[in-house]
Amino acid sequence: MRSFCGSQAADQMKPYRIKAVIRRHFYEVMHNANHITYMVYWPIVNILVWGFFTLYLRKGDRLEPSVLSCLLGAVILWGLFNAFQRDMAVGFLEELWSRNLVSLFASPLSVSEYVTGLIIVTFGKAMIGLSVEALIAWAFYHYNLFPQLPALIPFILNLALFALTMGIVITGLIFRYTTRFQAMAWSFAGVLMPLSCVFYPLVALPSFLRPLARILPTTHSFEGMREAIASGVFSSIHFKWGLGLNLVYFVFAVVFFRWMFEASRARGLLVKME
Amino acid sequence: MLVRVEGLTKTYGKFTAVDDVSFVVKRGEIAGLVGPNGAGKTTIIHILLGLISPTAGLINLFGKDLESDRTATLQRLNFTSPYMAFPVRLTVMENLLVFAEIYNVAEPERKIDELLERFDIARLKNKPVSKLSSGETTRVGLCKAFLNDPELLLLDEPTAYLDHQAALQVREVLIDLKKRNGTTILYTSHNMLEVQRMCDRIIFLSRGRVIASGTPLEVTRSVLRENRDKPALDEVFLRLASRRPDEAVSN
Known part of the structure; x- marks a missing residue:
């Protein structure tokens, strides 16, 4: 266990091996149209649908402009969270589908290096999606995300960290239970959506669900985002809560991943995954 | 030993x-x-x-x-088996470049060209792995196995x-x-x-x-x-x- 993904492996992480993982996924994106669909097509469809909806609401003065801005901001940030979590798990599934795991893990590449490379690729892809959505929102719906960006970046980072944590958990489950868990790659973010208060404030939830919502870093990110967009003020309390929860979940996710990975090695699943 | x-x-x-x-x-x-x-x-x-x-x-x-x-x-060391596979959308060269980088091979393209020649598959260099026969994929696996002069x-x-x-x-x-x-x-x-x-x-x-x-x-x-x-x-x-x-x- 120590040798594959433990502290010793982390000490020996080599940039060229991380670069090899980035290269492998870059080639995959260049050859596989599915990635373009995930990266660009769905974000465009998403922002167009929600954009038209906000235009409709804006026409009759049905809602305050700040609420409309919050709605578009939420669409963009949820898209980012969803893409990050999904691409992390799908990136790993690509290895599994192509039966490349044996070659990769029979090489000096460590799990830590592999996951680091995958995070960099996923972050790049999510940023492309975010930029496309932000540009469309700015060009067609006069919603400019960029002036608010400094106040939003801490919440975006918290969302990215939680998405990464979820990606690590799902990848661990796939290592241990193979493709039986692959549907989680696309659906897990959806499970969290109702409790994450993406489009409505925490007070809109029934009181018995609020404690559950409060322990999700996503809830604090979206609450913080709404405050930033509506009043232009950075909510340090939501940021700190989100970050604190994230750190706890991240530690648990890493421990869980190691446990799943070693269980997979012990059962000989690493060489049988398809 | x-x-x-x-x-x-x-x-x-x-x-x-x-x-x-x-x-x-x-x-x-x-x-x-x-x-x-x-x-x-x-x-x-x-x-x-x-x-x-x-x-x-x-x-x-x-x-x-x-x-x-x-x-x-x-x-x-290195390893190959005809039962392992490569990402099928990537070309032979791309797959081998990824592994050359993992093994930190100096002058990877020259090394890969040399190995492709040695195993008589130089003509497949820019073909996606999905287009190769089982025997050809086996030989790509052998090229991978020799990349780091194990x-x-x-x-x-x-x-x-x-x-x-x-x-x-x-x-x-x-x-x-x-x-x-x-x-x-x-x-x-x-x-x-x-x-x-x-x-x-x-x-x-x-x-x-x-x-x-x-x-x-x-x-x-x-x-x-x-x-x-x-x-x-x-x-x-x-x-x-x-x-x-x-x-x-x-x-």
Whole structure:
């Protein structure tokens, strides 16, 4: 266990091996149209649908402009969270589908290096999606995300960290239970959506669900985002809560991943995954 | 000793895939790990690569414990099997460039071109792996296995999908490599004639246990209990494959 993904492996992480993982996924994106669909097509469809909806609401003065801005901001940030979590798990599934795991893990590449490379690729892809959505929102719906960006970046980072944590958990489950868990790659973010208060404030939830919502870093990110967009003020309390929860979940996710990975090695699943 | 395996055991619940296996492979020799299906050959190779954790036993490669020095150990060896695959959308060159980077190969493109020439697949360089036949993919796997000029090469049935001509060519390359670089090779195969021609020493497994080991001639004499002057591993295979695992005849 120590040798594959433990502290010793982390000490020996080599940039060229991380670069090899980035290269492998870059080639995959260049050859596989599915990635373009995930990266660009769905974000465009998403922002167009929600954009038209906000235009409709804006026409009759049905809602305050700040609420409309919050709605578009939420669409963009949820898209980012969803893409990050999904691409992390799908990136790993690509290895599994192509039966490349044996070659990769029979090489000096460590799990830590592999996951680091995958995070960099996923972050790049999510940023492309975010930029496309932000540009469309700015060009067609006069919603400019960029002036608010400094106040939003801490919440975006918290969302990215939680998405990464979820990606690590799902990848661990796939290592241990193979493709039986692959549907989680696309659906897990959806499970969290109702409790994450993406489009409505925490007070809109029934009181018995609020404690559950409060322990999700996503809830604090979206609450913080709404405050930033509506009043232009950075909510340090939501940021700190989100970050604190994230750190706890991240530690648990890493421990869980190691446990799943070693269980997979012990059962000989690493060489049988398809 | 380049490879030292002591008391290696792997169990899955009540099933024992590898049962108290011990053997050594000396530097510069070609050792054959042979036996019928389910003998535990591939499991042993996967344990040597750290892909499966053993239930018990010691694995020492290059004088170091694999579990405590995995990265440095795997940098010095390589592996291929016709049963592994590559990302199919990537071209042959792209796949090999990824692995060249993992192994930190100097001048990767030159090295890859040289290997593609050696295995007679230079024409496939820019083809996606999805367009290759099984035999062609096997040869790409062999190119991958040679990228880092390994000191130890683990080959799991490397000629299984190759036609006679290609298999002959691969055997020549392996023997040449051993002569020129002193590469140590641990080789699994069902093809007894191939093992006989290639291997300096064989370790015969059945149902997870070593039941004979030695040079092909030693194993032939010991198992057949006749004073032969030439190895006859085909006969040995038939004899040992039907034998109970407790009837060991180890040298």
